[in-house]
Amino acid sequence: MIENENQNLWSASFESIVNQRRSVRKFHPEDYDPAAVTESLRRAQLAPNSSNMQLWEFYRVSDSSSLKAMGEACLGQNTAMTAREMVVVVVRPDLWRQRAQANYDHVKNVHGDRPSFRGQSALDYYGKLMPLLYNNDVLGIRGFFKKMYVTFLGLKRPMVRQVTGTDVRIVVHKSAALAAQTFMLSMVAEGHDTCPVEGFDSVRVKKILQLPSRAEINMVITCGKRIPEGIYGDRFRVPSEWVVK
Numbered sequence: 024m025i026e027n028e029n030q031n032l033w034s035a036s037f038e039s040i041v042n043q044r045r046s047v048r049k050f051h052p053e054d055y056d057p058a059a060v061t062e063s064l065r066r067a068q069l070a071p072n073s074s075n076m077q078l079w080e081f082y083r084v085s086d087s088s089s090l091k092a093m094g095e096a097c098l099g100q101n102t103a104m105t106a107r108e109m110v111v112v113v114v115r116p117d118l119w120r121q122r123a124q125a126n127y128d129h130v131k132n133v134h135g136d137r138p139s140f141r142g143q144s145a146l147d148y149y150g151k152l153m154p155l156l157y158n159n160d161v162l163g164i165r166g167f168f169k170k171m172y173v174t175f176l177g178l179k180r181p182m183v184r185q186v187t188g189t190d191v192r193i194v195v196h197k198s199a200a201l202a203a204q205t206f207m208l209s210m211v212a213e214g215h216d217t218c219p220v221e222g223f224d225s226v227r228v229k230k231i232l233q234l235p236s237r238a239e240i241n242m243v244i245t246c247g248k249r250i251p252e253g254i255y256g257d258r259f260r261v262p263s264e265w266v267v268k
């Protein structure tokens with residue numbers, strides 16, 4: 024339970040951070056502290072994520088030749104060409120075995136050799152259910168049969184329907200985007216700015232980062248400190264009534 028006084032402080036701080044965060048398209052050429060990224064990446068890893076599988080990676084790009092290559096791969100956009108550093112948020116559905124095992128071992132550590140009902144459920148979750156969800160073939164044959172199975176079960180009771188390889192890709196991208204947003208809000212708290220970028224050539228970005236074929240780029244985040252011309256105008260949002268139902 025947060026004390027009332029702290030509650031007001033937290034609310035005011037969060038309001039300021041949300042208002043201050045803007046997509047910045049031109050960064051200051053000198054003023055920059057990479058420690059802000061270190062701290063914000065630590066916080067990003069605390070973001071909620073599906074089944075705690077943490078199928079994400081964060082690549083820091085800061086040397087000038089890689090920044091230049093990345094700027095070009097980001098289609099020469101101003102935000103990319105002036106960034107002091109970039110963080111590339113990558114999803115790694117191919118690492119599901121490693122991450123499921125890490126969770127399994129963690130549960131085993133916490134619950135010991137004679138786990139409670141909850142402990143055993145968690146072990147089954149990482150030992151049986153996660154392999155069922157994440158082990159998909161390129162042709163999507165397993166996914167097809169899984170989909171048929173849950174559709175059948177779903178006739179009788181509520182079922183999770185998102186079980187195919189494509190569904191899993193969406194799952195990992197959702198979690199990565201939450202980490203990206205946590206990172207960007209934290210950068211504001213550290214007195215810095217960012218811009219999320221999806222206008223990039225994913226083939227070239229993967230080549231620059233030497234990523235394996237099954238890795239996917241979730242987002243490139245440019246980092247630095249804003250200059251006034253870096254904000255392209257006042258914020259515009261459609262009316263709340265259109266989106267809050």
Ligand SMILES: Cc1cc2nc3c(=O)[nH]c(=O)nc-3n(C[C@H](O)[C@H](O)[C@H](O)COP(=O)(O)O)c2cc1C
Pocket residue numbers: 044045046047048100102218219220221222223242258
């Ligand atoms: C997934 C995603 C991709 C984006 N890609 C780009 C981009 O390639 N280039 C760019 O300048 N801004 C990009 N943006 C920033 C949006 O244009 C911006 O968030 C939106 O206009 C709202 O402005 P604000 O962030 O300042 O509130 C992207 C934002 C998101 C969430």
